[in-house]
Amino acid sequence: TGPPPVLRYNLNNVTITNTPVKNRESVLILTPMARFYQGYWDNLLKLSYPHELITLGFILPKTKEGNAAYAELDKQITKTQKFGPEKDRFRSIIILRQDFDPPIPSQDEAERHKMQNQKPRRAAMAKARNSLLFTTLGPSTSWVLWLDADVIETPPTLIQDLAFHNKPVITPNCFQRYYNAEKKRMDERPYDFNNWQDSPTAQKMAAQMSPDDILLEGYQDMATYRALMAYMYEEGGDIHYEVPLDGVGGTALLVKADVHRDGAMFPPFSFYHLIETEGFAKMARRLGWHAAGLPNYKVYHYNE
Template identity: 40%
Template sequence: MPSWLPKKSSHGKPGWSSSELATYTNESRTILMNNKDVAPQTLDPDNDSLLILTPVKNNANHLARYFALIDKLKYPRNKVSLAFLVSDSTDRTQQMLIESKKWYQEQAPEDMRFKRFDIYRQDFYYALPREQRHLREKQRDRRIMMARARNYLWTRALENEQWVLWIDGDLEYYPPSIVHDLMAYDKDVIVPNCLVRRRSGLDKWKHTVYDRNAWQETRKSRSMIKKLKDDDFLVEGYKSLKTHRKYLDNFAKNETIVPLDGVGGTFTLVKARVHRSGVGFPTWLFQHQVETEGFAKLAKANGYGVFGLPYYYVRHVVG
């Protein structure tokens, strides 16, 4: 073990009665009969299976905590698959993931092994100094690159899982029961409230919202959007651009689950059918958004529900 590491499918056999077939055209009947022949070869969804997706770049300092949190998840390990996309990394991230895979899938006890553990490498040759990563003028290009990475990862990794969970590689804490807790709401897309903890004095901490990409449109924000040009890009968290949106820390205590119009990607649970239907992360402006907020807008445009939990918390490292 690396020192730094802390169904059988049931295939349906569709059939059609003579009366049902009589209502179809000859071409439709041929299609249905072909489907009958192909169906037994089709891989059915694996009930309650979960694919955890994490894009990483120079994440070596956070991987020990990442796997420590994963190991605490109260979810059947044989239902969990992991997939990472390493891009543009220059530290030990890739080697550490390879060591992790060898440990978990070959050397660890059987009950610690994942259903799958996949590592992909795709470089985009995009370099942005860390001190510039939050500059407003850099956000459109940066977020487009992140969207490309996410699209590469889910289109490569998704097999027959029922759920997809996007997790940042540098989360600090989330409850071990969180997967079951979020699944219990049975929503197409759902996010908890991601906080960050900072010192506010000796032995005192202050929690503030980290993920400002999770928001709900308001009357004022919709009015503002109507005045935008088609190529105007919206991004949250900047005093120079007031969008008038409602963030997860703006809801009342009795609003335990709320509809959202934008989400972030720090901890996002998605029904796999959303991705399978073609909803990914826009690398172009969709309703003035790209990447995760664009994903939420695109999901809603395709009839899926997007929700947030204002008082269910996860915590991100200071970044």
């Protein structure tokens, strides 16, 4: 028994390429989770990226709802990791319980999306994402996939397809299936409005704001005239059609680990009048990394 071993990592040897399976690159899937949806877990299991290269990280609030989600998550993890087929098992799983309370008690969609709730809610989400990121990012992580707990349907090749573009930050288009009462059939609509290209109007609005104020997207009282990726979807269009983005959402977001290692995080404060994931895109940009989006590549959000 000598002194404790020194662990050495050569970050140069951690490849981040557009053929990550071939190069056996490690992926960290990070999910902030207020509620557990079986659809999320089932979809996760179906991802065809080799599970032995995937580490999962979760952060759950210490609320009644968070406790319930934790219990269900724990049950599914045991089922998969202990009793499931070898190929389903992930390399490792980390679960964090949040050390601060959510700013708004109710998580119902209407309450969540009220404009006056946005700043405290998005700030809390940003802190949750940062806690998760800074405690789980490892020296051998190549990619970080941010995947919200209510994203219940993606192509099984999600990771490979996004990585194929070899972009520092890339996101698919997040839609939602719902029952269209008028057409009397199932239909779908855009869900994530945080993927956008900036506009002169938004720039002008930002210039007139006080330092702590933030711009929000998707609110009529704050028309920004940004170009939203949500509306760039074209039926039958090439799924690999790529557009540059200035703001991103977090529903499904693939990030080269180097971007986070350089220091890009989720500002829980007004950063260029942007917060959380949108602020992250801006911070990545200031570090020289440009975000991209795939308007025709769809993933689906749960419909509450």
